[in-house]
């Protein structure tokens with residue numbers, strides 16, 4: 001069966017045809033873009049090499065939270081360099097249902113891909129937040145966007161009561177909320193779970209607290225910072241996440257009038273203020289998209305220049321590419337990766353930032369699968385991240401997993417096959433692995449890729465790859 005997903009007011013980049021992609025000047029609700037199909041497939045041929053330049057726009061994992069942070073101030077906030085991806089469209093809908101007016105426009109400044117006549121990858125989003133935003137985020141949206149949970153902190157701070165559907169786990173693991181809940185509880189919230197909702201109330205308002213996270217959770221750090229900026233008194237978050245996306249959200253909050261110190265370190269101190277003002281803010285570049293192309297260049301023995309991101313955000317990932325034999329050149333807001341020979345095997349351990357990002361694990365496994373030698377890959381963030389390894393094995397990769405470790409023995413080439421994207425990063429990793437496989441690789445369920453990569457197909461084409469996107473034939477219904 002083919003399911004269609006349509007989000008009001010922002011159409012989604014799918015199957016771009018020459019001349020029919022998004023273009024500068026096209027407003028929200030652009031007509032003519034095809035709806036997303038659950039079974040869309042991307043087909044690539046093997047023996048391909050990525051070569052050329054790609055520009056990365058704002059990070060999904062920052063823009064989603066920046067949009068939630070806008071809830072903290074009544075009035076009009078504008079966030080620029082927002083990627084044109086499904087998850088952002090869903091977050092727009094979450095905010096609309098909370099009573100905000102949300103509009104996506106041509107980005108300002110227009111990103112270079114527009115300037116050279118390509119398909120725009122980014123948008124500006126204007127969010128008009130009412131004095132009294134709504135207090136409920138429903139399951140139908142939260143199940144499609146786990147990050148909707150990041151409205152919990154801002155709404156609790158603004159309204160003193162919030163009901164957000166529990167997002168549950170997903171294809172990369174169980175994904176708890178205990179650190180969000182215990183932190184907010186320390187700040188004076190009363191939190192319960194009922195009928196699949198997390199219900200939080202703080203009728204007397206939130207107060208400052210000393211909170212030590214058991215683990216530097218990105219989502220918990222963000223929720224707690226967003227709650228603390230309007231709380232009464234001082235909040236200190238120890239063992240906080242240090243990701244560039246955390247720094248980005250704190251930078252936006254500071255420009256809204258928040259008093260925050262220590263962002264980007266393990267201790268964040270927030271002095272609550274009574275009110276914040278709306279702001280205009282540009283989203284930080286997407287280090288995971290950039291890292292995907294870095295590993296793609298290494299895997300395909302290609303030569304790729306990536307612009308739009310401070311390469312220091314990818315230091316450890318780029319070090320791994322160098323250890324594998326790649327040549328890496330960095331500039332202020334760009335880097336280049338070239339690989340001339342078969343990569344050498346390197347071990348990789350995922351860790352919270354500045355460690356190697358878990359979201360690049362599929363790319364690290366792809367590189368290991370093609371390397372000379374055996375690599376030990378250790379995943380420390382998500383319990384289900386190796387699920388996608390079964391799909392890589394369908395491409396001929398030699399992978400043995402044991403708990404949170406995988407031993408990957410490299411092969412000269414992989415072997416093209418039909419495979420299935422199980423999550424955003426696995427999908428991107430499989431498509432790139434397909435470029436290094438004999439014959440044709442068809443990756444299905446690529447709507448996952450659309451959730452995180454603005455127009456992956458167009459970027460592949462810009463890097464010299466022949467790629468086709470199509471809707472897979474419906475599977476016949478079986479009867480008994």
Ligand code: EPU
Nearest residue numbers: 061147174175176177178179180217218219220381382424
């Ligand atoms: N965790 C708990 N309890 C909590 C919070 C987290 O047990 O209260 C566990 C999670 O189950 C997980 C680990 O801690 O095993 C890390 O979770 P974290 O909160 O750091 O991650 P997140 O906020 O849920 C974000 C990104 C992920 C990225 C991780 C780690 C967004 C929307 N998502 O998730 O991105 O992998 O940080 O860097 O920001 C992706 O973009 O494809 C993606 C999965």
